Amino acid sequence: MRNKILLVLSSIVVIIGSGILNFNEFLMGSPANIKNVMVTFLYIIFWILFLVIGIKLKSKILLKYSLAFWLITLFAAGMATYANITDHSPSIGLPFVACFLGQWYGLDFSINNYTVTNSIILLISLLMSATVIVFLIRIGNEIRLKDTVIRK
Secondary structure (H helix, E strand, C coil), X not given: CHHHHHHHHHXXXXXXXXXXXXXXXXXXXXXXXXXXXXXXXXXXXXXHHHHHHHHHXXXXXXXXXXXXXXXXXXXXHHHHHHHHHHCCCCHHHHHHHHHHCHHHHHHHHCCCCHHHHHHHHHHHHHHHHHHHHHHHHHHHHHHHHHHXXXXX
């Protein structure tokens, strides 16, 4: 349990730290630099490892937390993509965009198109959410199967 708490706390530190490190360029729309690329790369690696650990531990709590994170990121990327396509900025999505998309600013280093970048984030978030859901279902099925075997 202690390891799970440390993992969740470290994820919060990673979200905030990555956001801070990429914030100036993200806010000003400056060209992304190598620092932003490294921050984004490490951010993605962290979340992949988080998911792998959650799966290995068969931790529904970690996986549900991960699912919530990816769904919020999906929402933020969807709002940003909508804003880029329509030139209309829905104010409800602004806090989510500010908190959950700055970490991804390193993608702009090679892409340099906000609509494409946000669409990539949207796709990654969708894939990660689907992966988490699949493993939550598998873990739930394993638990039910064990209960059935024990009762017989």
